[in-house]
Amino acid sequence: MIRIKQTAVLALLCSVATCSAASGDANEKNIDIEKITVAGAATANKEPVGTFVSLVSNLEYDPRVDLQSRNMAEAQADVTIRGGIFENTGFRVGSATLLDPQTGHYFSEIPIAPEMLSKANVFTGVDNGLYGVNSSVGTVSFGWQPIKTAGSVSLGAGNNNFNLRRIHTGISVPLDNAKDWIIGFEGEYSFSESDGTIDNGDHDFNRTSGRVQLVGPSSQTDLFIGSQDKFFGWPNMYTPFNVNETEDLSTQLLMLNHKQNYGIDSTFEISAYTRTHKDHYVYSRDNPEAFQAFHETEVKSVGFSGRHAQTESFALNYSAQFIEDSIESTTLENNFTSREYYKASVLPEYQMSLNDEQQLKFRLGAAFDDTNRDDSDVSLIADITWISFNSDDLSQTISLSYAEASQVAGYTAIGGSDSGGLFRSNYSLERETTKNLELGLTLDGLSWSFDSAIFYRKDNDLTDWTYSLSSTSARSANPVDIDTLGFEVLAIKRFADAEIITSYTFLDKSEDYGTVDIDASFYALNYPDHRLTLGAIWHPSDIVEIRVDNEWRKQQENILRNGDQDALFTHLTLKVSPSQIPGLDIILAVDNLWGESFEEIPGTPGRGEQYTVTVTYHW
Template sequence: MQRLRIASLLLASSLVLRAQDSAPVTDAVELSPVTVYSPDVANQDPVASYATPITALRFEPLVDVQARGFAEGQSDISIRGGTFENTGFSIGALPIYDPQTGHYFGELPVAPAMLSAPSINTGADNSINGWNATAGSVAYGWSRIRDTGFVSAAGGSDNLLRTEAYAGYTSDKKLAGRVLAADASVAYSESNGSRDFGDHELTRYNARIQLADDVSQTDLFAGYQDKFIGWRELYAGPFNSRETDDLQTTLIALNHRITYGADGDYFQAGAYYRRNDDEYQFNRAAPNANFIHQTDVTGGGFEGRASITEATAIRYRAGIVADKIDSTALFVAPTRGRYDDRTQGYAGAFADHTISLDADRSLVLTGGANYDASNRSGSAVSPVAEIALLQDKGALKRLYVSYAEATQLPTYTALNSNSAAGFFRGNRNLGRSESKNFELGADTAVSAWTFKTAVFFRKDENLVDWTFNPLVPGAARIAAQGDVDTLGFESVARRSFEHVDLVFGYSWLHKNEDYLAPGTDSFYAFNFPEHRVTAAIVARLGAGFEARMDNEFRVQESNALRRRNDEVVLSSLGLYYSVPRVKGLTLSAQVDNLWNTYFEEVPLVPGPRREFSLGARYAW
């Protein structure tokens, strides 16, 4: 059956390519006018809930979304085989994170309509643009507000109901020569879940005010999300526990960006406050107050690029992030952590120097370093260096080699959990993690196809992982620290035809470690696909119909904690119909987990069953 599913996907792709072989082409992938949150995936809306910033990453070739129940409910975001805490997030000039646990790094209570498509930073780009992330980072920008909007509603399997509304408004009058605009969004979702005790109820409210002109944009944002999710063995398995997580996340952010000239020079600065209230229950039938947490984070920073000469430019950044936690489980005690608040600072400077080789070729030399410091640990200097060959003619557009370092401090769940008892055993002595990334990559264009390819070797030192030995009486997840070597290859291919858009991705990973004792397995650092293939297909069928399909085939690294299925095909299919007599009205039918495959994206966490929805969206 597995081979039949793979063969059917390959056959569908080959038929699409053959049918479109003589059709006009364009240079870039452009999906339909339906709201697009990412050009790398086909289905822009999920089935199980309303769209969140995580939705655009579900089938992203460079990102592995490891969901519990459904991606928008709770997800760990992994890049290049890193753990859920090795990935950073930012919006505008600001890195945004949760100090309690990396499980909540992606809890961004922002409507995707207010954001740009995500940019995935790895290697040198991650070291220059990311923060507190050793494997990779996801960067969003604030979108320009327009006089547009939509309302949508859908229902489906397991008593699913989801609704969302978004509206943007721009004023005819200008303030200090800049356009005043505002947008707002509200979204709601509920379902019984595809498995028993897998129910959820999510609500999100957003509002934003914007001042903008041709070269600058200032955004003031406020967002709130209330999220209740239930799932068996959500975090603490393998005890067949009926767990729940109840989150309320508030984000207030201010960001200003101004662009100088046509050379890419800019300055961007901002500040934010994020609060996350979390109540976790191991057994919903017997709730208690053992796992109640509140985290507060305040951050501010700036970044930019400035041309010094015609051939030389400087990139720079600096910021400060202060956090604190109030928790019934994560506090200071002899068998727990040493502190419950922390301030971190960062700064970086990087020079780009361009050497012209001839009329069509140039060499760009990049060098610099980041400085990271904290009042709770020592500081670190992380160098970055890259040499890139750029070409205007020929198939090869860019060839580069780079070396980059990055550092990260552990979160409070790892630091302050009781080291002697409980489901999650912490280690108050965990230190700073560091990564060293060596990389060779190329961007090419052949016959209207574009390719981005990279080979990398990452050396993680003192990486924090969670381990488990099921043979030990009273076994628990234990925070451990060790060294991991990762060798990887990744490639993304794109092409747009007249009626079809294609995005294919492939990645291969291999790892070694020095910290797992016999009989002990890793929940996160060794929860990765050895081989992963993604395929996003958008077909404009005519007469107002459009089909969108996302696919993922993965051969998972063997892990004794996973109960079955190391090889899996996961597919999401959507059929959309633009009603010709009602401009802006689109009807949809969607299916997630099309093949109804059981797969534990996180070991010991049951995967969801097939889900479907029928919906309508009216846009103006």
């Protein structure tokens, strides 16, 4: 590939002053403008097809991220942002990033019912540098929602012997003799199973979660406990040797979160959790003794973040987190088996009004990352944002930002054998660093919005998993330097009885592995050169709703991929809510409508069609 020159990129940035990677205001402060890096109606559908809803459901149609799945998204989801890889993406709940030290494949194993959390905020650039922990490219962040007195029960069936059962309920009541204090209780149980959309692609999932919540005049406290068990199979799940592999995962999470508002436009939040994750991997379900591995990880963490408004024009944004992890493994005991992580970041903010309709905001700060086993790193984060409001209710935001971030490799990459086995580690891996420059534009009207961003990112010593035709190992961890040029645009138009959501993403990479003994990349070079999404929500009548999401992509060529390098996926839902029975929904849904067999991960078969019918009663 032709190496991207920084001078050319800077010239391009200057020539597209109408594009902005708006660094979202994570605290929803002052001006509520939807941005590409902030939660919005990025997809038409909310529920998955083929299992119960999870935090990653329908992200494969979200233009802000690229989800590469094995079996289906809710089975094993590699969530990548802006051409990064799965281990560059963090998942944050409250003020704490939920880490799995073994591998980023399990970052999204979070046993929380989505009703309990806000929509996903996708942080990149400065906001990721401020809030992300050990996630150098992006962070998917969620906040705890107030509990409502409501609930639902669902039963579902479909092809491939699909079976779904789910119940969710919440109750919120005022406390006696305590003015403006409310206590809430919420719980859910979800179960699904099927034979799978292809042979040996079966699954058996269940999740139980609950929380207690105390809400005061200026605070919210949540105590959560959740457990999730997942068994699923897939041919060539991780290896290209034509075997039927299986995973058996069990995840438990206990979390305490407190958020406090004070003063004028000031807030802080503290989160603490303990998470255990067990993994039983079988290389061949037909011959389990050929190779299998057991891993158990434990993570304990406390994190806090906030915004202190000193004056109307000056505020201090801050975040910090401590993580302690450990692993017990049958195959990852050749190096270290525990680690401690430290992250602290500060981002002073200054705002000034140019006139009644224009505002300028400056943010300049730094982040410090360290562990007890790796070198530390200091990262610069800065942006400048110009916001204008017009008399015709149109707002414009133009921003320029520069952000650095860093992370260390997981135990699968650095803690196993470097000379044999299916997954070969690399003991010489160093701290990964990222530098991101971006520019763009956000336009917001009464019934439409337009977001665009152009960015240039340099990843140094990124840990990738590669394949060599001369090696007997399925994957080897190797460092790579990559320059990425990207452009993304998201447009939303709302009508009286419909909404249209469309996006386009372009990525171009140049890579340097420092060696010629690499024939293919499973992750870092598995990205779409061009990607289009088109979603729509239509209400043809009071009782009928139609939702559709489409994604077309042209993937970078890879010698391990079987079949075409382009694909078209469609998720279609028809919901009927008969007026005779208030609260009843009958939902017909299909995923992969055209039977696309595209391999989202090279050498791993793509998913097949799934048709379901679900009956849900809400109260």
